[in-house]
Amino acid sequence: MIRFGLDRLLAEPELRRPLAGRRLALLAHPASVTRDLVHAADALAALPEVRLTALFGPQHGARGDKQDNMVESPDEFDARLGIPVFSLYGAVRRPTPAMMDTFDVLLVDLQDLGCRVYTYLTTLRYVLEAAAAHGKSVWVLDRPNPLGRGVEGGLLQPGWESFVGAGSLPMRHGLTLGEAGRWFIAALKLDVDYHVVPLTGWEPDAAPGYGWPLGERTWINPSPNAPTPWMARCYPGTVLIEGTTLSEGRGTTRPLEGFGAPWIDPWRLLAEMETLAPHWLEGCRLRPFFFEPTFHKHAGKRCGGIMIHVEDPAHYDPRRFRPWRLVALALKALRRIEPDRPLWHANPYEYEYERLAIDLIDGGPRLRQWIEDEAAAPADLDAMIVPEERAWAQMHAPFLR
Numbered sequence: 054m055i056r057f058g059l060d061r062l063l064a065e066p067e068l069r070r071p072l073a074g075r076r077l078a079l080l081a082h083p084a085s086v087t088r089d090l091v092h093a094a095d096a097l098a099a100l101p102e103v104r105l106t107a108l109f110g111p112q113h114g115a116r117g118d119k120q121d122n123m124v125e126s127p128d129e130f131d132a133r134l135g136i137p138v139f140s141l142y143g144a145v146r147r148p149t150p151a152m153m154d155t156f157d158v159l160l161v162d163l164q165d166l167g168c169r170v171y172t173y174l175t176t177l178r179y180v181l182e183a184a185a186a187h188g189k190s191v192w193v194l195d196r197p198n199p200l201g202r203g204v205e206g207g208l209l210q211p212g213w214e215s216f217v218g219a220g221s222l223p224m225r226h227g228l229t230l231g232e233a234g235r236w237f238i239a240a241l242k243l244d245v246d247y248h249v250v251p252l253t254g255w256e257p258d259a260a261p262g263y264g265w266p267l268g269e270r271t272w273i274n275p276s277p278n279a280p281t282p283w284m285a286r287c288y289p290g291t292v293l294i295e296g297t298t299l300s301e302g303r304g305t306t307r308p309l310e311g312f313g314a315p316w317i318d319p320w321r322l323l324a325e326m327e328t329l330a331p332h333w334l335e336g337c338r339l340r341p342f343f344f345e346p347t348f349h350k351h352a353g354k355r356c357g358g359i360m361i362h363v364e365d366p367a368h369y370d371p372r373r374f375r376p377w378r379l380v381a382l383a384l385k386a387l388r389r390i391e392p393d394r395p396l397w398h399a400n401p402y403e404y405e406y407e408r409l410a411i412d413l414i415d416g417g418p419r420l421r422q423w424i425e426d427e428a429a430a431p432a433d434l435d436a437m438i439v440p441e442e443r444a445w446a447q448m449h450a451p452f453l454r
Contacts, residue, residue, distance in 0.1 A: 055266045058194030058231070058250035059085070059093050059162050068250060069102065072192075078107040078156035080141075080180060081115055082173075084164040084273040092116065093162045093194070098134050105136060107155040111163065111176045112142040113276050142172075146216060146404075147179045150187065158190040164275040165230045167200035167264070168289045169209065170414055172403070173275070175219040177230060178237050185245040192248045195231035199285040201257035201264030202227040202453075204446055206289065206377045207438045209416030216403045218416050223445050224377050225289040228452065235452045251454050263371040278308040286363045290376025293420075296411030297384065298398050300356055304346030311342060312380070313358015315351055316394065317387070319343075322359065325386035330431035333382045336374025338362040359383065382431065385424050397421065 062068050077097070079085075085093040094115075098105045108115050114126040115138050125143040130136075139152045159180060163173045177193075184191045206224030214220065220240055222228075228236060231249035238247055257264050265272070265282045274280050279288070284307075291309040294301035299317075302308040313319070319341030326334060340360045346352050361379070363369045388396060402410035412418045419437065423429045 055197070055252065055254040055256075055269055057088070057196050057252060057270075059096070059196075060088050061253065062160075062194055062250050063087065063096055063100070069100070072158060073102055074104075075157040076104055076106040076155070078109060078159045079105060080109040080111065080159060080161045080163065080176070082111055082113060082163060082275060083116060084275040085162040086271075086273055088270065090271060090273075093160075094131070094134060097160070105134065107136055107152070108134075108138040109148070109152070109159070109180075110138060110140050110142070112172045114140070114142075141176055141179070146176070148183045153183055153187040153189060156189065158192060159184060160192050160194060161230070161234075162194040162196070163230055164196050164273070165198065165233075166275065166279065166285045166288055167198040167225060167227070168285075168292065169206075169219065169222045169224050169226055169416070170217045170292045171276075171288070172216055173230070174222075174233060175216050177234055178219045178241075181234060181237055181243055181245055181247070182241070185243040190246040190248070191234070192250060193231040193234050194250045195229050195252050197252060197255050197264055197266065198227065198229045198257065199262075199265035199282050200225055200227070200289070201371060203371055204442050204449075205375050206442070207416065207419065208441045208445060210419070213413070213417045215405055215413050217413055222449075223442060224292075224415070226445070226449065228449060229454070232449075232452045232454060236449060239452070249454075261366045263369075278303055280306075280308070281310075281364075283362075283364045284309050286369070286371075286374070287361045287376050290378070290380035291361070293377070293380045293384070293411065293414055296397060296402065296409065296414045298350070298395055299358070300344075300346050300350040302344065302346070303349035304352055305344050307360070310362075311344070311358055311360035312383070313342075313344065313356035315354045315356050316391070317357040319357045319359055321390060322383065322386055325390055326382050329386060329389075330378075330382050333375060333378040333431060336363075336370040336372070337379075338365065338368045378431075378434075381420055381424070381434065385431075388424050389427075392427075396424075 126140040129138045208221045209218045294312045299314045342360045
């Protein structure tokens with residue numbers, strides 16, 4: 054049976070013993086729940102020896118669900134627990150000295166998606182840096198990486214760090230949040246008191262979940278548009294659509310599992326993808342479909358596109374499914390089909406106002422340049438990216454539990 058870090062801390066008094074007499078803060082979100090679906094803040098506050106003095110919320114809030122990117126959460130007061138709630142996605146994204154003064158130990162209990170772009174990873178980096186500067190301790194109550202140990206995508210390029218690019222990791226990095234903390238500490242040479250309450254019983258290569266314990270734990274949205282483990286599987290690819298003029302399915306019931314636009318012929322797009330690189334379409338099922346977003350890009354318009362199906366164990370193979378390449382291929386095919394169609398949006402993205410969103414998301418301009426280069430083939434992208442994937446497989450191995 055799998056046991057998450059939070060459940061172990063609650064069930065094993067010896068793990069909590071070093072926390073006795075210390076002021077504790079909790080960085081959490083709506084998915085920070087026990088096996089019995091009790092929020093971590095309420096579960097910890099119920100322990101007689103625990104003194105919870107503050108809550109911190111990442112993007113989308115500590116308990117609430119702000120729907121979209123760049124929709125901020127305010128600082129507030131939790132009347133139920135009688136403690137302040139500080140937003141790390143509002144007036145600030147890094148904790149201030151006044152916030153750091155409210156605790157001795159920060160407990161981090163965040164369900165991550167295993168993708169570099171997911172901002173909880175950046176928030177972890179920021180709180181580790183703040184803890185090192187202020188002499189505070191950080192404990193991560195570890196949770197599974199729902200993508201397991203798979204690695205895909207190029208490393209973030211120097212100078213492209215942002216709120217969606219915390220460091221030189223690939224798009225799909227294969228680390229749990231606790232392991233990512235160890236990597237940040239080593240990569241940034243931080244002097245910080247750091248502890249991980251590790252998972253037990255996690256089998257990241259086991260069917261049918263391949264990272265997420267299907268049948269053992271309830272999936273709670275870690276962000277509003279992450280409603281299922283299937284979205285998590287697709288996200289390292291479909292997040293690229295956020296940097297384009299296409300809809301990534303926000304405003305539908307299956308966000309970030311499919312994509313499209315009013316001008317796309319799904320069958321023509323699939324045929325072009327199959328012509329370019331059929332081996333990049335393996336490990337899943339692709340279905341032409343139509344949808345009408347109720348909000349966000351192309352709201353109220355009928356869009357044609359592709360749905361990525363990874364929920365059926367008979368067709369999903371995590372060893373062959375490569376969502377980053379799949380979506381990169383779709384964008385390459387669209388550029389070939391309609392070379393003059395505007396593909397990249399120039400709107401502000403995660404507090405960046407100058408650089409293109411697609412470049413921020415991918416950690417540099419290389420993918421966009423490959424898509425725009427008529428002569429560039431899928432083999433050229435592989436030649437650039439595969440050595441970095443292999444290098445990361447070696448680099449991150451020492452930080453795995």
